[in-house]
Amino acid sequence: MKKFLFLAIMLITLTYCKRDLDCSTPPPEFILLVNKNSELYKEFINQEGKIDKASIFFYKQVGNEKKQYDIVFGTFKPKNNNDYLQIIISLWFENDVYTGKTETLYLQNASKTYKIEVNGSMKSGECGEYAVTNEIRVDGTKIEVPYLAK
Secondary structure, three states, X not given: OOOOOEEEEEEOOOOOOOOXXXXXXOOOEEEEEEEOOOOHHHHXXXXXXXXXXXXXXXXXXXXXXXXXXXXXXXXEXXXXXXXXXXXXXXXXXXXXXXXXXXXXXXXXXXXXXXXXEEEEEEEEEOOEEEEEEEEEXXXXXXXXXXXEEX
């Protein structure tokens, strides 16, 4: 089994909810972090050593079509001093990812496609609905909190 370092984090952007103001919950973001020191990172860069934006796609298979999500790329450096490539995907709310059952998504680069299974649902709170993640699997391997697979 190929060892790799792959970090997937479900984040919900914080909202401000005050009694005298209307509040709303923005769409959740699905953030994938790839350790820049790992072999896996090489799959996401081109020959010039830059992020291979032209070859990276995040999608959901819907019938015969690939429903692509918009991606934003960035860098993340937590306190452990490892640099990570951030692949940030904004998700839609209804009947897409947080359906209460396991939904299958795909992260594709120039050399491989990763199967990402997400089980989550929408919950209601004071400021509206928000996403709750129950389980994530990458290529069949359950990702434990903090969503780290090796």
